[in-house]
Amino acid sequence: SKKTNGVGVQVEETRICVVMVGLPARGKSLIAQKVVRYLDWLSIKAKCFNVGSYRRTATPQPAASFFDFSNTEGERLRKAAAEAAVNDMCHWFRSPGHLIAVLDATNSTKSRRRWIKERYDSEGIETLFVESKCDDEELIMANIMEVKTTSPDYVGQDPEAAAKDFRERIKMYERVYETLDEDEADMTYCKIIDVGRQVIINRIQDYLQSRVVYYLMNLHIKPRSIWISRHGESEYNVSGQIGGDANLSPRGAQYAKLLPGLVAKSAGDRPLTVWTSTLKRTAQTACHLPYEKLSWKALDELDSGVCDGMTYGQIEKEYPQDFAARDEDKYNYRYLGGESYRDVVIRLEPIIMELERSENILIVTHQAVLRCIYAYFMGVSQEQSPWMEVPLHCLIKLTPRAYKTYEERMSADVPAVSTWREKGSKAEHAQTPGPSARPSPMIPAMSK
Amino acid sequence: SKKTNGVGVQVEETRICVVMVGLPARGKSLIAQKVVRYLDWLSIKAKCFNVGSYRRTATPQPAASFFDFSNTEGERLRKAAAEAAVNDMCHWFRSPGHLIAVLDATNSTKSRRRWIKERYDSEGIETLFVESKCDDEELIMANIMEVKTTSPDYVGQDPEAAAKDFRERIKMYERVYETLDEDEADMTYCKIIDVGRQVIINRIQDYLQSRVVYYLMNLHIKPRSIWISRHGESEYNVSGQIGGDANLSPRGAQYAKLLPGLVAKSAGDRPLTVWTSTLKRTAQTACHLPYEKLSWKALDELDSGVCDGMTYGQIEKEYPQDFAARDEDKYNYRYLGGESYRDVVIRLEPIIMELERSENILIVTHQAVLRCIYAYFMGVSQEQSPWMEVPLHCLIKLTPRAYKTYEERMSADVPAVSTWREKGSKAEHAQTPGPSARPSPMIPAMSK
Numbered sequence: 007s008k009k010t011n012g013v014g015v016q017v018e019e020t021r022i023c024v025v026m027v028g029l030p031a032r033g034k035s036l037i038a039q040k041v042v043r044y045l046d047w048l049s050i051k052a053k054c055f056n057v058g059s060y061r062r063t064a065t066p067q068p069a070a071s072f073f074d075f076s077n078t079e080g081e082r083l084r085k086a087a088a089e090a091a092v093n094d095m096c097h098w099f100r101s102p103g104h105l106i107a108v109l110d111a112t113n114s115t116k117s118r119r120r121w122i123k124e125r126y127d128s129e130g131i132e133t134l135f136v137e138s139k140c141d142d143e144e145l146i147m148a149n150i151m152e153v154k155t156t157s158p159d160y161v162g163q164d165p166e167a168a169a170k171d172f173r174e175r176i177k178m179y180e181r182v183y184e185t186l187d188e189d190e191a192d193m194t195y196c197k198i199i200d201v202g203r204q205v206i207i208n209r210i211q212d213y214l215q216s217r218v219v220y221y222l223m224n225l226h227i228k229p230r231s232i233w234i235s236r237h238g239e240s241e242y243n244v245s246g247q248i249g250g251d252a253n254l255s256p257r258g259a260q261y262a263k264l265l266p267g268l269v270a271k272s273a274g275d276r277p278l279t280v281w282t283s284t285l286k287r288t289a290q291t292a293c294h295l296p297y298e299k300l301s302w303k304a305l306d307e308l309d310s311g312v313c314d315g316m317t318y319g320q321i322e323k324e325y326p327q328d329f330a331a332r333d334e335d336k337y338n339y340r341y342l343g344g345e346s347y348r349d350v351v352i353r354l355e356p357i358i359m360e361l362e363r364s365e366n367i368l369i370v371t372h373q374a375v376l377r378c379i380y381a382y383f384m385g386v387s388q389e390q391s392p393w394m395e396v397p398l399h400c401l402i403k404l405t406p407r408a409y410k411t412y413e414e415r416m417s418a419d420v421p422a423v424s425t426w427r428e429k430g431s432k433a434e435h436a437q438t439p440g441p442s443a444r445p446s447p448m449i450p451a452m453s454k
Numbered sequence: 455s456k457k458t459n460g461v462g463v464q465v466e467e468t469r470i471c472v473v474m475v476g477l478p479a480r481g482k483s484l485i486a487q488k489v490v491r492y493l494d495w496l497s498i499k500a501k502c503f504n505v506g507s508y509r510r511t512a513t514p515q516p517a518a519s520f521f522d523f524s525n526t527e528g529e530r531l532r533k534a535a536a537e538a539a540v541n542d543m544c545h546w547f548r549s550p551g552h553l554i555a556v557l558d559a560t561n562s563t564k565s566r567r568r569w570i571k572e573r574y575d576s577e578g579i580e581t582l583f584v585e586s587k588c589d590d591e592e593l594i595m596a597n598i599m600e601v602k603t604t605s606p607d608y609v610g611q612d613p614e615a616a617a618k619d620f621r622e623r624i625k626m627y628e629r630v631y632e633t634l635d636e637d638e639a640d641m642t643y644c645k646i647i648d649v650g651r652q653v654i655i656n657r658i659q660d661y662l663q664s665r666v667v668y669y670l671m672n673l674h675i676k677p678r679s680i681w682i683s684r685h686g687e688s689e690y691n692v693s694g695q696i697g698g699d700a701n702l703s704p705r706g707a708q709y710a711k712l713l714p715g716l717v718a719k720s721a722g723d724r725p726l727t728v729w730t731s732t733l734k735r736t737a738q739t740a741c742h743l744p745y746e747k748l749s750w751k752a753l754d755e756l757d758s759g760v761c762d763g764m765t766y767g768q769i770e771k772e773y774p775q776d777f778a779a780r781d782e783d784k785y786n787y788r789y790l791g792g793e794s795y796r797d798v799v800i801r802l803e804p805i806i807m808e809l810e811r812s813e814n815i816l817i818v819t820h821q822a823v824l825r826c827i828y829a830y831f832m833g834v835s836q837e838q839s840p841w842m843e844v845p846l847h848c849l850i851k852l853t854p855r856a857y858k859t860y861e862e863r864m865s866a867d868v869p870a871v872s873t874w875r876e877k878g879s880k881a882e883h884a885q886t887p888g889p890s891a892r893p894s895p896m897i898p899a900m901s902k
């Protein structure tokens with residue numbers, strides 16, 4: 007019996023509830039949501055249960071006084087919301103493969119946390135408490151302005167008034183708030199202080215816990231963007247062959263010449279680092295960029311094994327069953343002697359970790375790899391991501407913000423073949439329409 | 455200008471001194487030495503400077519009273535030893551590529567640590583303090599018995615007396631010992647409490663620091679062994695071809711049948727998990743093993759790219775220059791469209807991390823991969839490891855202990871071709887001599 011998952015490692019029989027802890031506006035929901043997206047991307051089924059949205063069904067627009075802990079009616083309603091969320095989560099855990107859930111709430115007192123731990127203990131579910139602690143007044147105000155004034159709690163209200171009310175709400179919590187400390191030495195926890203300036207890790211036991219904690223350690227919230235581009239059109243793109251290590255075509259070389267201008271227009275004089283794969287076509291595409299460069303084997307194109315160097319037409323002829331199987335489940339299909347999208351995601355995991363740690367990065371890579379990186383940031387599902395169209399000669403800018411990643415596409419005015427193949431088709435590479443036909447709006451896309 | 459290193463990531467221009475902190479017998483030297491071995495394996499030049507061995511040149515066999523902090527002569531000599539070590543280290547850092555050094559000493563007071571930090575600040579070298587804190591009397595006594603009674607400080611002395619004297623020495627340090635705390639909030643540090651039960655991480659800034667800290671987080675000292683075996687002889691081994699995804703030969707299948715007995719003889723009834731690659735020959739070799747199994751893509755054989763499926767003779771004929779280049783620098787030689795040993799090490803890094811976290815593991819893998827894993831545990835150099843002979847049908851048991859990794863080899867009585875190729879040879883695969891000709895002693899091998 008062999009079991010693997012997205013990180014290539016056996017997931018023990020353990021199920022884990024990540025329990026967020028922290029005052030309002032400390033990034034709990036943001037962290038919760040990122041963890042879920044990261045795990046989903048690694049094929050580890052995860053789900054976030056937000057107690058606030060349970061509370062909202064009974065109390066859609068509470069005043070700050072609702073959160074006064076001496077307000078017994080408020081306290082009763084908030085406890086009921088927590089119980090409802092925990093119950094739903096325990097139910098969710100009963101489905102096979104449901105491994106990690108996040109309980110997103112303030113969980114600000116020791117007694118509340120003890121109650122949660124005992125409840126999950128009795129269900130045989132591990133708890134990993136994750137506290138975000140931060141007393142930087144300026145940062146908290148910025149957080150409130152960024153996300154709280156537009157919260158459903160304040161729909162239709164004046165942002166100034168909403169911010170003021172939200173600060174009142176925080177004060178209610180501050181009166182009873184207890185940080186994780188030695189009293190909870192028996193618990194598994196990770197305490198993130200001042201956005202990672204200090205991290206305290208207690209009783210981390212198994213593999214999945216250690217992965218989640220390492221991920222959390224690497225998060226930052228400095229503003230930055232990530233640019234991604236496929237290499238310029240290659241000789242293989244022109245001949246319709248996949249894989250290989252071909253040179254750029256004349257049009258690909260032209261894209262390489264235009265790329266520095268395209269990047270400068272988007273990035274201004276922000277410092278950035280360029281990452282390429284180890285294949286010639288990405289290095290050639292990056293060669294005129296006036297930034298520090300770094301090449302990663304992990305950014306090499308999906309390995310098409312025995313099909314390397316073939317056209318889709320040849321593959322369909324020589325390996326008809328494989329061709330059909332790949333269309334059926336493109337994410338999991340592994341080329342004979344080569345890789346699947348799932349394999350690529352596993353080897354990209356360190357790249358994602360490094361991207362989380364980094365600031366402005368420009369990645370010049372390959373179609374399948376780009377799809378996987380894009381899927382991580384935009385929360386695209388495994389069914390969709392392998393079929394995503396990413397045209398040649400187009401620069402994509404991703405800007406992670408609180409709950410959204412913003413996307414902008416900029417096409418260079420250089421024609422190229424289209425390498426996009428629709429499900430079931432053979433993709434006779436066709437001339438793409440000119441860039442004017444391709445709109446490049448600023449698309450705010452919800453990351454899942 | 456592209457720079458890569460063993461972890462595939464640009465090493466910033468930073469140089470880091472890892473400064474150990476902790477009372478005697480807290481595993482500081484063990485940790486220091488493991489970090490150096492891990493970094494070396496990743497091609498990151500690292501070196502440990504042990505203040506004790508500097509002190510020993512002036513005071514080879516000090517009594518416990520030497521470490522009394524009110525003994526001014528002792529204090530002067532110990533400070534002189536620290537200064538000599540720091541000076542040598544600063545000199546070492548002046549060579550290009552010398553990136554990380556470890557200062558292995560107790561560094562038990564805040565004033566000493568402040569002095570160290572200022573000294574390195576003035577040299578433009580970052581400091582990362584790593585404290586091992588542990589107050590478990592039983593564990594400390596076990597540590598003393600394991601490593602201290604045989605220390606050069608006690609050569610020729612009675613172990614009982616040595617242990618007693620060493621406990622006196624610890625008492626001297628305890629009087630002045632100051633743990634890392636808020637007073638040192640400005641410093642970058644990692645505090646490991648009770649062998650990782652709790653870890654506090656403060657102000658980790660860059661990539662290398664975060665790698666070192668993640669590695670430290672994953673270490674444990676529970677007794678365990680790691681068994682490694684190549685797959686049984688494959689049809690390709692018999693025909694002399696490399697790469698591919700062949701089935702086992704009849705003799706390979708016989709090895710698979712005998713393997714459970716061989717393992718049981720060595721491991722008894724200890725629980726263990728089997729890791730294989732995703733290739734048929736390792737799964738077939740493991741198929742009779744009555745343990746949980748897990749397959750890793752990262753354990754697949756070194757990818758020989760265009761040479762996949764060829765014999766060495768064919769490679770020499772078709773790619774004579776490549777063949778010579780590979781012999782010249784086998785570690786760095788990357789097959790056209792394939793991998794080098796260096797590439798394999800990069801993709802094995804998560805495997806090593808997972809091995810550090812795990813207890814008893816049996817790995818069934820391939821020649822090149824096995825060489826890389828072996829090199830990590832035994833500290834084999836990059837010049838030597840690609841040429842190491844690892845016969846087929848032989849189980850290797852590695853047992854990490856304090857400063858040594860013990861090795862034991864057990865041959866199964868099943869003949870196989872030899873796939874070992876000497877530098878410059880074509881390796882016409884030959885019948886190996888019977889197992890009786892291969893001695894399998896218990897070899898205590900110093901891990902570097």
Ligand SMILES: Nc1ncnc2c1ncn2[C@@H]1O[C@H](COP(=O)(O)OP(=O)(O)OP(=O)(O)O)[C@@H](O)[C@H]1O
Nearest residue numbers: 030031032033034035036138140149152201227408
């Ligand atoms: N570790 C952190 N510490 C402080 N702020 C953070 C952290 N991580 C993210 N943020 C910021 O927090 C904001 C998002 O706040 P979020 O809605 O996630 O807070 P919350 O803790 O869930 O609040 P509430 O209790 O009201 O639900 C973003 O502006 C983000 O930049």
Ligand SMILES: Nc1ncnc2c1ncn2[C@@H]1O[C@H](COP(=O)(O)OP(=O)(O)OP(=O)(O)O)[C@@H](O)[C@H]1O
Nearest residue numbers: 478479480481482483484586588597600649675856
């Ligand atoms: N984090 C740890 N905490 C406590 N003991 C440890 C830890 N890591 C390793 N050990 C144990 O410590 C012993 C090795 O001690 P080591 O010689 O490294 O101590 P040391 O701190 O360098 O002492 P000294 O100050 O005398 O040089 C081994 O028995 C090992 O199992």
Ligand SMILES: [Mg+2]
Nearest residue numbers: 034035036110
């Ligand atoms: Mg929230």
Ligand SMILES: [Mg+2]
Nearest residue numbers: 482483484558
């Ligand atoms: Mg020591």
